[in-house]
Amino acid sequence: MALLGAVGVFLPFLPALLAASGLSSTEVAVVLAAGSATRIISGPLAGRLVDALGDPRRLLAIAALLAGLTVGGFGMASGLLVFLLVQVLHSSAQAPLLPIAEMLTVQGARHGLFDYGRVRGFASLAFIVFATLSGIVVGQVGHAPLPWIVAALFLCAALAASALPPMPRTAGRKGGLREAWRLPAFRRLLLLSGLIQGSHALYYSFGTIHWLAEGHSPTVIGLLWSEGVLAEVLLFLVARRFVDRLGWRGLTMIAASFGLIRWGITGTTAWLPALALAQAMHAASFACQHLAAMRTLVELVPPHAQGSAQTLHAAIGVGLPLGVLTLAAGPLYAAAGGSAYWAMAALCAIALVVVLLQGGGHPAADQPLGKS
Numbered sequence: 001m002a003l004l005g006a007v008g009v010f011l012p013f014l015p016a017l018l019a020a021s022g023l024s025s026t027e028v029a030v031v032l033a034a035g036s037a038t039r040i041i042s043g044p045l046a047g048r049l050v051d052a053l054g055d056p057r058r059l060l061a062i063a064a065l066l067a068g069l070t071v072g073g074f075g076m077a078s079g080l081l082v083f084l085l086v087q088v089l090h091s092s093a094q095a096p097l098l099p100i101a102e103m104l105t106v107q108g109a110r111h112g113l114f115d116y117g118r119v120r121g122f123a124s125l126a127f128i129v130f131a132t133l134s135g136i137v138v139g140q141v142g143h144a145p146l147p148w149i150v151a152a153l154f155l156c157a158a159l160a161a162s163a164l165p166p167m168p169r170t171a172g173r174k175g176g177l178r179e180a181w182r183l184p185a186f187r188r189l190l191l192l193s194g195l196i197q198g199s200h201a202l203y204y205s206f207g208t209i210h211w212l213a214e215g216h217s218p219t220v221i222g223l224l225w226s227e228g229v230l231a232e233v234l235l236f237l238v239a240r241r242f243v244d245r246l247g248w249r250g251l252t253m254i255a256a257s258f259g260l261i262r263w264g265i266t267g268t269t270a271w272l273p274a275l276a277l278a279q280a281m282h283a284a285s286f287a288c289q290h291l292a293a294m295r296t297l298v299e300l301v302p303p304h305a306q307g308s309a310q311t312l313h314a315a316i317g318v319g320l321p322l323g324v325l326t327l328a329a330g331p332l333y334a335a336a337g338g339s340a341y342w343a344m345a346a347l348c349a350i351a352l353v354v355v356l357l358q359g360g361g362h363p364a365a366d367q368p369l370g371k372s
Contacts, residue, residue, distance in 0.1 A: 001126035002157035003064075003097055006150045008127035009134045010071075012225040016208045017074065017143040018083060025206070027080050029330025032205050035087045036323025039095035040315040046096035047311025051304060056100045061161035063100075066093035068154030075147035095319075097157070099310040104164065106298050107306070116294070121236035128226040128233065135222015180301050180309040188358065189248075189296045190317040195351035196255050196289045198321030199263060199344040205326045206333045206340075214270035214338075224275055228282030235283040236291075243291055251292035252355050258284030259348035267341030285348070293317070 018028045046063065050056045070093055073086030109116035130149070137145055180186050211221050243251065262281040265274050293313060301309040325344075332340040 001123050002153045002160060003101055004123040005126035005130040006067075006071075006153040006157070007098075008130035008225075008229070009146055009150050009153070011204060012131050012208050012222065013134050013138060013143065013146055014074070015205050016138070016212065017146060019209060020143050021078060021083070023080060023083065025209075025334045026330040028209075029205060029327055030080070031083050031087050033323045033327035034084050035091040036319050036326060038088050038091035039319045040323065042092040043095035043099060043311040043315040043319065044308065047099060047307040047309075050096070050100060050103075050307030050311075055166065056104060056307060057161055057164045057166070060097065060100045060104075060164075061158045063093050063096050064154050064158035064161055067097060068151045068158065069093075071150045071154060072147050075144060094154075095315070096311055099314040100307065102294065103306050103310045106294060107303075110298065115240060117236040117239035121233045124229050124233040124236060127229045131225040131229065132222045135218045135220075135225075138222075139218040179305045180312055183300055185296055185300050186309065186313075189293055190313065192252055192256075192351055192354060193289060193293055193313065193317035194321035195347045195354070196252070196259055196285065197318045198325050199259050199347040199351075200286065201322050201325035202329045202333065202340055202344050203263075203266070204322070205329045210333070210338055211270065211275070216270070216272070220272070224279050227276060228279040228286075231280045231283035232287040235287045239291055243295065248292045248296050249355060249358070251288045251295070253352065254284050255286070255289035255292065256348045256352040256355060258288075260345050260352065263341040263345035263348065267339050267345065270338060 015028050015032065018031055019025075023031065046059060050059055053059065067090060070086065070090040073090065074083070077083045077086050105116055105119050108114060109119070130153070134146060134149070137149075208221050208225075211224070212218070216224075246254070258281045262278045262285050265278040268274075297306070297309050297313060325347075329340070332343060
């Protein structure tokens with residue numbers, strides 16, 4: 001909840017904070033893309049270290065502490081170069097946090113300690129709460145308090161990580177990155193996650209800026225972001241009822257199809273009821289593909305390589321496409337405005353074609369996940 005609460009503050013409002021600090025649309029895109037590029041390198045390195053040590057709790061606590069210490073720089077920086085430096089330092093620490101937390105959650109669910117969807121749903125609920133509160137704060141006093149709210153949340157995450165119980169140690173084998181990469185289903189997952197999750201790049205980087213330009217208030221925008229994640233929460237809470245029935249292929253087809261519809265709506269109009277409908281589709285465009293990814297990773301990747309696989313997927317399957325597409329989003333949005341969302345819809349259309357051409361895929365990826 002602490003980690004997703006921090007995301008709930010910065011994902012909707014960091015681009016607007018950067019713009020309010022005097023950066024142009026292209027400079028905002030450069031800073032955001034620099035964060036993605038940094039995570040592509042630091043994430044897999046941290047994942048390899050997790051697999052080598054066999055106990056991710058300590059690294060999770062240290063990384064959360066460093067993320068909390070560096071994020072305050074966004075509240076003191078000015079100018080493109082300083083923001084770039086802060087972004088690189090913060091992203092280096094922040095990159096492994098969610099992948100390692102996901103790995104621990106999946107492991108706990110596999111050991112029967114809890115249901116994955118319920119734990120992930122509460123984390124997403126924290127996103128809703130803090131995205132809504134952030135919209136209210138920005139509307140009342142501006143963007144200045146946001147970095148310090150995020151810092152406090154990361155410090156809470158560090159304390160929580162330090163209190164986690166030990167998990168079974170799996171260290172002692174090398175080559176986790178290569179072992180994951182050699183799996184055809186893993187490479188397929190990277191491609192599909194890149195297309196579908198990458199299609200969210202324009203929304204993540206310029207959604208708030210676009211809606212502000214269309215006349216929506218910060219409070220309304222915070223509620224729109226919260227609505228999308230509320231739909232995600234509801235899906236996670238009932239995921240066990242249909243995930244095993246749909247399998248990776250069904251989940252990915254739903255994600256790609258609704259992503260195509262969602263970005264088509266967002267690229268056509270900024271009418272509030274239409275945006276509310278599009279935001280409800282976040283449960284499909286994001287959460288269904290996330291569940292498909294977690295399913296593939298937990299079933300196909302051996303335990304000793306889970307840290308490498310999770311961070312490699314986060315870096316190459318999500319971070320790299322988001323970084324490239326975020327960098328492109330600046331000039332694209334400057335040239336086309338809201339119509340740029342049609343380029344995101346095209347990515348989902350390509351993903352849908354890829355799934356249809358793949359057939360059933362690797363049979364192991366469609367084995368039941370149990371409680372996770």
